[in-house]
Amino acid sequence: MPKKIAVLAGDGIGPEIVAEAIKVLSFLNTNMNLGLVFENALIGGAAYDAFGTPLPQTTLNLCKNADAVLLGAVGGPKWEPLAHAVRPERGLLGIRSELNLFSNLRPAILYPQLVDASTLKPEVVSGLDIMIVRELTGGIYFGQPRGVHVAENGEKVGINTKIYSESEIRRIAHSAFKIAQKRHKKLCSVDKANVLEVTELWRSVMTEVGKEYPDVQLSHMYVDNAAMQLVRAPKQFDVIVTSNMFGDILSDIAAMLTGSIGMLPSASLDANAKGMYEPIHGSAPDIAGQGIANPLATILSVAMMLRYTFNQPEAAERIERAVNTALDSKVRTADIYSEGMIKVSTSGMGDAVLNALKG
Numbered sequence: 272m273p274k275k276i277a278v279l280a281g282d283g284i285g286p287e288i289v290a291e292a293i294k295v296l297s298f299l300n301t302n303m304n305l306g307l308v309f310e311n312a313l314i315g316g317a318a319y320d321a322f323g324t325p326l327p328q329t330t331l332n333l334c335k336n337a338d339a340v341l342l343g344a345v346g347g348p349k350w351e352p353l354a355h356a357v358r359p360e361r362g363l364l365g366i367r368s369e370l371n372l373f374s375n376l377r378p379a380i381l382y383p384q385l386v387d388a389s390t391l392k393p394e395v396v397s398g399l400d401i402m403i404v405r406e407l408t409g410g411i412y413f414g415q416p417r418g419v420h421v422a423e424n425g426e427k428v429g430i431n432t433k434i435y436s437e438s439e440i441r442r443i444a445h446s447a448f449k450i451a452q453k454r455h456k457k458l459c460s461v462d463k464a465n466v467l468e469v470t471e472l473w474r475s476v477m478t479e480v481g482k483e484y485p486d487v488q489l490s491h492m493y494v495d496n497a498a499m500q501l502v503r504a505p506k507q508f509d510v511i512v513t514s515n516m517f518g519d520i521l522s523d524i525a526a527m528l529t530g531s532i533g534m535l536p537s538a539s540l541d542a543n544a545k546g547m548y549e550p551i552h553g554s555a556p557d558i559a560g561q562g563i564a565n566p567l568a569t570i571l572s573v574a575m576m577l578r579y580t581f582n583q584p585e586a587a588e589r590i591e592r593a594v595n596t597a598l599d600s601k602v603r604t605a606d607i608y609s610e611g612m613i614k615v616s617t618s619g620m621g622d623a624v625l626n627a628l629k630g
């Protein structure tokens with residue numbers, strides 16, 4: 272039975288980086304007889320332009336019937352004048368929510384070849400390997416009420432609401448503890464429990480769930496301190512678990528420790544590890560169409576897909592080793608380039624990974 276992958280390239284650099292990931296995955300598909308089939312669909316601004324909605328029903332149906340989804344990125348200045356409800360980003364939030372992808376894994380690993388590209392000193396950052404577990408279908412990006420209203424005094428007010436139920440916190444807690452058990456057994460829950468009641472609940476549920484995982488050392492940290500600690504001494508962390516918006520922000524910080532936001536992949540999983548895989552960055556309108564975007568985050572997202580959804584650890588490791596080999600050969604896209612390296616385009620980097628895979 273073939274396994275179907277829905278491919279949603281999206282906007283901006285999305286199509287450029289997804290093309291490289293598909294190049295790599297197609298090779299492995301044939302070489303290792305993985306039985307994968309691909310089907311493309313529109314999401315985000317591209318879908319809005321074609322159908323007037325950022326998440327067409329046909330795209331949603333395809334994703335629901337697929338075994339996994341590969342996504343590039345959505346959004347861009349072209350769609351910013353639109354009402355929020357039809358903006359590209361709502362298509363992304365919609366698909367995450369419709370597919371119940373509550374557990375977003377964002378590993379931040381510094382490849383040794385990129386130590387000089389990190390914003391931190393080598394002694395602070397070399398060997399960095401942390402996992403951010405971000406709750407993805409709740410919190411302030413989804414809470415109601417939302418919107419801009421005119422108050423009784425005639426003034427406009429903007430409203431977003433951060434809501435978490437106990438069950439939402441409990442399920443992301445279990446995801447994070449299970450991941451920590453397979454790593455160094457250290458979990459740091461990041462919240463703002465000193466100010467926000469919703470995260471006071473977050474902290475108490477984390478502590479309660481922690482009793483079921485006595486082998487994992489649980490700590491708590493306020494998000495402002497966590498942002499600071501990530502750039503002061505990031506190797507103190509093993510696994511971080513946090514809410515939707517805090518995880519969004521902290522993972523962009525963590526990305527720069529690895530040299531570039533173009534290096535960080537992600538897996539967004541439901542309760543059965545059916546998932547959507549995407550780089551953590553956006554559609555990078557400032558460099559779109561120039562063929563200079565770094566495709567490694569998307570290629571590494573495909574490795575996560577093979578590991579988490581298709582249970583093909585050997586195929587995943589082959590991709591990760593090939594990325595290592597490509598970096599050993601000194602090829603660098605502009606975002607991770609330094610003196611003495613060989614500057615390559617988006618497809619040049621994809622080719623380097625492909626050639627490494629071919630051995």
Ligand SMILES: NC(=O)C1=CN([C@@H]2O[C@H](COP(=O)(O)OP(=O)(O)OC[C@H]3O[C@@H](n4cnc5c(N)ncnc54)[C@H](O)[C@@H]3O)[C@@H](O)[C@H]2O)C=CC1
Pocket residue numbers: 284288343344345346347348360363532533549550551552553554555556557558563564565566568606
């Ligand atoms: N998952 C998604 O689809 C996301 C979508 N967005 C959307 O993307 C659009 C642009 O957002 P920004 O805030 O500019 O964030 P962004 O992540 O798209 O770009 C931030 C900076 O990082 C650079 N960058 C990003 N990916 C790169 C790559 N692979 N290689 C080299 N450089 C890269 C960009 O050139 C830019 O200078 C917005 O519409 C935003 O809403 C933002 C984040 C995630």
Ligand SMILES: CC(C)CC(=O)C(=O)O
Pocket residue numbers: 360363364412519551552
């Ligand atoms: C639409 C945004 C929530 C996307 C984003 O910034 C992310 O998921 O990292």
Ligand SMILES: [Mg+2]
Pocket residue numbers: 519520523551552
């Ligand atoms: Mg983000």
